[in-house]
Amino acid sequence: MIATDPTIQSLIQAVEAADTPAKLVGAVYALANVRSTEAIPTLIRALGFNNPGAALAAVSGLVALGEVAVPELLAQIDGYNYGARAYSLRALAAIADPRALTVLIEAAESDFAPSVRRAAIKGLGQIRWQQLEPTPRESAQSQALNTLLLVAQDADWANRYAAIVGLQGWLTSADLVDRTRAIAELDRLVETDSDGAVRARAALAKQQL
Template identity: 50%
Template sequence: MTADPAETHLAKTLIQAVETADSSARLLEAVQQLSEARLEAAIPTLIAALGYNNPGAAVAAVDGLIMLGKAAVAPLLELVDTYNYGARAWAIRALAGIGDPRGLGLLIEAAKNDFALSVRRAAARGLGTVNWEELSPEQAKSAQAEAAEVLLEVLQDPEWVVRYAAVTGLQELAIAMAVSDTDWAMRILSQFEQRIEVEDSQAVMARIWMAQKEIHEYAVSMLEKQPDPEVKTLVSALDLDWQATLDRLYARKRREEPLPEGDPRKFREAAATIYKEIA
């Protein structure tokens, strides 16, 4: 297929603008214009922009790569910067936004083993946005199970923002597997219950609660469409008292908040401590 001369000229002009930009503002503008043009010839330049020390340009490049879709997947997998963790995180975001199953291996590896929390976070979120329908039912079931196993590991990550992303990914997976693999969806819910008992981040606890609610609403809608006994079991497992759950979250938050100066409870606690020491 012969390239369109006008398109080729436009690509060269826009790419040159990126490569010759002499300020952060001009670089951002040049990358935005290149992204908006949606030219496949621009993919290597957009990937290179992920590694520039310019977050605005990186965001624009990610947007452009996502708009280019499948054409950007192979170059992203091939050209991802293994030394620059910032560029790696942006590349993972682009792959997550595209959702092509070809990126699954990289997402799994990054979520499990990358030293950079920004990369693990992006990968964990991405594992919930894979376009599973592009795989055969057998392939999808196996790949979803592998992704869920990894995200359950990531749910123990020392960084709360990564755990938060894992909850988001697990929510999407549970919804995707609500009918095709109800046992796995139930396992995810069970792990949510276990995690919330030991979780020390209020944000992660609230995100788990929201995930439970979203999964419940989806399962109820599915049950209305098809009276599947397994989906009914899933709905029953999520028949939670949401107000009681919220009360529990708030009570725990109150317990963990530091007492203000002058609060009588501080004196009671101090007196109790002194009594124990002299008793």
């Protein structure tokens, strides 16, 4: 659907005027569904409205817009609102644009919010490497793998679990570089991890490769 400017503006105004949580969710869904680039700033703001339904609607709209939403998402990641940051990273991970690599690596390694870390960790396994030229692609894939291998040894079992999801995605999408290191890490997790859920997820990843 291609909306006219007045239509977009009325939808944006509906988001700003919503005076109940339910109205806000409905307004954000309506704005997201038109898939207009003019909606991007408002959808990004909706990530921080402290309304999970509205945030999920905004994520859906941003992901549907795809690569065109990436520059503003990267520029406006909220450094203080961990919920908004988690939703931003969820959108970036789903869009899978390699321009988000640095942000995903930083969040995966050191963000203080667990939900942000896990979203970033999983996102490292979903990047569309084919959008990069061969030389920078090899370097970027190695950077992502190094972070996934680091997080696979994290003290928090949930982060190790997320790293397995990321490693499986990485092995599915990356070139041949460093694959043996990734597979060896899955083997280690299957054999020695202290958490049963982590061991089981690593075994499943190996079966599905």
